[in-house]
Amino acid sequence: MPSLLPLFQWANNLPIADWVRNSTWIFPAAETVHIVALAVLFGAILFVDLQLLGFVRRDTSVSHLEKELRPWTFSSLIVILVTGALLFSSEAMKLYISAPFQIKIVMLFLAIAFNYTIHRKVIGTETVRLGPAWGKVTAVVSIALWLSVGLAGRAIGFF
Amino acid sequence: MMSVEIAAAPVGVKASSPGSRTKKKILGLIAGGVIAVLVSALVWLMAVAMPSKTDGPFTFLENICVWLYDTPVSVGIRESALLFPAIEGIHLLGIGLSVGMLCWFDLRLLGLAMKDEPVSKVWSRVMPAAFTGFVLMFITGGLLFWAEAATAYHSVHFWIKIGLIVLAGVNAGYFEMTTHKHVAEWDTAPVLPVRARMAGLFSLLLWTAVIITGRTMAYSF
DSSP states (O other), X not given: OOOSHHHHHHHHTSHHHHHXXXXXXXXXXXXXXXXXXXXXXXXXXXXXXXXXXXXXXXXXXXXXXXXXXXXXXXXXXXXXXXHHHHHHHHTHHHHHTOHHHHHHHHHHHHHHHHIIIIIHHHXXXXXXXXXXXXXXHHHHHHHHHXXXXXXXXXXXXXX | OHHHHHHHSXXXXXXXXXXXXXXXXXXXXXXXXXXXXXXXXXXXXXXXXXXXXXXXXXXXXXXXHHHHHXXXXXXXXXXOTTHHHHHHHHHHHHHHHXXXXXXXXXXXXXXXXXXXXXXXXXXXXXXXXXXXXXXXXXXXXXXXXXXXXXXXXXXXXXXXXXXXXXXXXXXXXXXXXXXXXXXXXXXXXXXXXXXXXHHHHHHHHHHHHHHHHHHHHHHHO
């Protein structure tokens, strides 16, 4: 596998990276927006998944709820990715050797891919045809993936 | 502010038509952008224009904080390689469960999400999870405070955060005891009473501000 080092170096040398590094407040601000958007994204995902698990009274179809929340999930994800890229570029070289960061990115790709493929497909399919167990498995996998992204993200600051 | 411009737009938009979904996405992005600018301004204000350390006049409280700081549990959490990150990780993810869930009820009150569902229905679906989230947040938050009590006492951001949490609590309590009691009268109303919308707006703004101060606090420690 080719090394990803050039990509990290490129990000590290971007003008925008210097801009973030040379300011006292852009990094905290970007990180704060990152976390506020995280609340919205995790909330939307949990809302749907907790319904799938049957923890909350199911009086509307989950697919209807998921469709309703889609614009919020999507826009908060965009905000998270943009602020995340900003944070990343400012300390790309530090992150290149960070194990939690590597875990986080892998989990993030998995989580996004899972959310827009299997997760969406299972929710869109009627439970009669699929059986409720699959919905629950999907919900557990989804929650586990997103939680690992969040925990690994927090771990970057500590390890 | 942001609430005004985005609150006005979705009224009358049918959730089912395909064109409105793109419209909703764009509105979501605009709202995200506006919130990002507001948050940046606030963080800048708190990080640069405001002193981050305080010498509070409450010697009594300070003594308690110092005493807490020196207890074995406090030292243990603070100096543990795993415990502090783990508690903080749970605290962070608790945001998703507490504020992340509550925000859907607030957005429903404002008429920005799930407009075709009765308010009481959204409430009964969101609340069990949000309540669990808040319990989790208060427990982990309490432990984090225990570990950093003496530092937190001198942090302006910490005091602002506590103040904001109290305000959010007052807002929720007032809504519960007055407006929410008559939920049956406006459960499915196309436009909710101003008092209900205000409660949603304040809750949304206050909890966002709590998250912001929580984050800026860590930079000023």
